[in-house]
Each structure stands twice: as structure tokens, then as C-alpha cells.
Amino acid sequence: PPIQMSLKNFDVGRGIGKGQFGRVFIAREKTSGYIVALKMLSIEELIKANAERQLRREVEIQANLRHPNILRLLGHFHDNIFFVLILEYAAKGELYKQLVKYGRLKEKKVSRYIAQMAEALSYIHKKHVIHRDIKPENLLIDLNDEIKIADFGWSVHTPSQRRKTFCGTLDYIPPEMIEGKEHDEKVDLWSLGVLCYELLTGTAPFEEPGNTATYKRIAKVEFTLPDHLSYDARDLINSLLQRDPKRRLPLKDVLKHPWIRKYKKT
Numbered sequence: 154p155p156i157q158m159s160l161k162n163f164d165v166g167r168g169i170g171k172g173q174f175g176r177v178f179i180a181r182e183k184t185s186g187y188i189v190a191l192k193m194l195s196i197e198e199l200i201k202a203n204a205e206r207q208l209r210r211e212v213e214i215q216a217n218l219r220h221p222n223i224l225r226l227l228g229h230f231h232d233n234i235f236f237v238l239i240l241e242y243a244a245k246g247e248l249y250k251q252l253v254k255y256g257r258l259k260e261k262k263v264s265r266y267i268a269q270m271a272e273a274l275s276y277i278h279k280k281h282v283i284h285r286d287i288k289p290e291n292l293l294i295d296l297n298d299e300i301k302i303a304d305f306g307w308s309v310h311t312p313s314q315r316r317k318t319f320c321g322t323l324d325y326i327p328p329e330m331i332e333g334k335e336h337d338e339k340v341d342l343w344s345l346g347v348l349c350y351e352l353l354t355g356t357a358p359f360e361e362p363g364n365t366a367t368y369k370r371i372a373k374v375e376f377t378l379p380d381h382l383s384y385d386a387r388d389l390i391n392s393l394l395q396r397d398p399k400r401r402l403p404l405k406d407v408l409k410h411p412w413i414r415k416y417k418k419t
């Protein structure tokens with residue numbers, strides 16, 4: 154059985170990130186000197202939001218996943234205030250912050266990130282897990298500029314009819330989820346297309362000030378591709394942002410797409 158940890162086992166450093174129900178701190182495990190991220194979630198807030206089940210699912214799912222592009226959950230413990238997740242430390246922080254800093258990213262870098270995402274998603278799909286919340290805010294970057302999918306708070310086992318109460322951005326929700334239809338792992342293909350678009354252009358394809366306007370554009374798959382995008386980048390985005398989930402390019406074909414192959418680690 155895993156050794157029972159507590160906050161006493163760690164020198165806790167500064168706050169490095171924050172999200173729903175709490176914050177993340179950099180920390181060093183005292184005996185090993187190992188640097189980790191401690192995600193401290195307020196039990197009170199979790200209970201208020203009736204989110205314990207969602208957290209249990211996040212822990213159960215992320216603890217069993219082992220992939221270079223999925224943030225490792227190393228362990229967890231709680232005291233009477235916090236539920237603490239011991240997570241792998243991603244030293245370059247949130248992808249979202251890079252987007253804010255640079256506006257948009259170069260095609261070569263985005264192509265490598267999308268390839269890493271496709272590898273990670275095919276790994277979780279083989280385990281009949283869908284993430285359902287792929288967006289720049291949930292993606293971290295480690296020291297070697299590798300993407301790490303974090304925050305499996307919204308992941309579920311397929312197929313799922315579970316209503317996802319849309320908190321935060323709707324930009325990544327596919328048409329079938331907007332319409333509350335049954336959905337499967339192909340929702341992550343749609344989100345991969347939205348992610349690719351947003352990283353290359355700096356804005357989400359269906360971005361609108363109001364939710365209803367965003368809904369409408371998603372339902373009609375109404376988006377335009379800016380002129381600066383290469384032909385191959387446009388082709389990949391178009392093949393993922395398909396209304397019919399069955400027409401979305403499968404991950405194995407994403408990895409063979411010209412826009413991915415041409416920037417593969419040379």
C-alpha cells in the first residue's frame with residue numbers, strides 16, 4: 154500500500170497556480186528532496202459544490218494513467234481542511250500563460266504540442282477515458298517543452314450521458330454536448346481542433362462575448378481560418394472541427410497528417 158503522507162513530509166514553497174476549489178504550491182518532499190506540486194483543495198468548498206464525487210473520479214482516473222504527456226498523480230492525503238493531491242511538477246507552468254504572453258504560437262511548436270496531445274489522448278481513449286475538458290488552462294509545460302495534460306476533474310468513462318454543467322469557457326464544447334446528446338471519446342477530437350486553432354491564432358474559433366452566441370456558432374460550426382495559417386494547418390483544423398463526430402479525423406490519422414509529420418522531432 155502507498156505510504157501515508159501528510160503536509161509534514163513537505164517543505165511547501167510559493168503558490169504557483171490556482172483553479173477550482175484551491176491552489177497549487179511548489180513543494181519539496183523532505184526525505185527524497187523530490188520537487189512536486191501540491192494541489193490543495195478546500196474540503197469545505199468541495200462539499201459546498203457537491204464535487205467530492207468528481208474529485209474521487211479525478212483521483213481514480215489520474216492515479217492509473219502513466220504517459221509522458223499526462224501529469225502524474227503521485228499520491229494524495231487530506232487533513233480536516235484540505236484534500237491534497239501530490240502531483241508531478243511541470244516547471245514551465247501553464248500553456249495558457251504562453252498564449253497570453255506571445256498572443257499566438259508558431260506552427261512548428263503548435264504542431265509538436267498537438268502531436269503530444271494526440272499521443273496522450275489515444276492512450277486515455279484506449280482506457281475508455283475521455284478528458285472532456287481539453288483547453289489551454291488545463292495544459293502544462295515541463296522543462297523539455299513537453300505538454301502535460303492536468304486536471305482530470307471532468308474526465309469520465311465512455312460512453313457518457315453525464316450532464317456537464319458548463320462552468321468556465323464553452324469554447325471547447327462540441328455540438329453534441331451542447332445539444333446534451335450522448336457523447337463519446339470523439340469529443341476530445343473536437344477539442345483538439347479547437348486547441349490547435351486557438352494556439353495558432355490566439356483566439357478560440359467560436360469565441361463570442363456571450364454564451365448563447367458561442368452556442369449558436371458551435372452548433373452551426375461557424376468559424377473562419379485566418380490567412381496566415383498554412384494549408385496543412387487549415388486542413389488539420391477542418392478535419393477535426395466536423396459537426397458529425399464520426400467524420401472527425403481519428404487520432405492515428407492526426408499523427409500521420411502532413412502538418413504533424415513535417416515538424417516531427419528531427
Ligand SMILES: CC[C@@H](NC(=O)c1cc2[nH]nc(NC(=O)c3ccc(N4CCN(C)CC4)cc3)c2s1)c1ccccc1
Pocket residue numbers: 169170171172173174175176177190192224240241242243244245246247290291292293303304
Ligand atoms: C490546471 C489547473 C490545475 N493546476 C494543476 O493541477 C497544476 C499541477 C501542476 N504541476 N506543476 C505545475 N506548475 C505550475 O503551476 C507552474 C506555474 C508557473 C511556473 N513558472 C515557471 C517560471 N516562469 C518564469 C514563471 C512561471 C512554473 C510552474 C502545476 S499547476 C488546478 C486545478 C484546480 C486547483 C488548482 C490548480
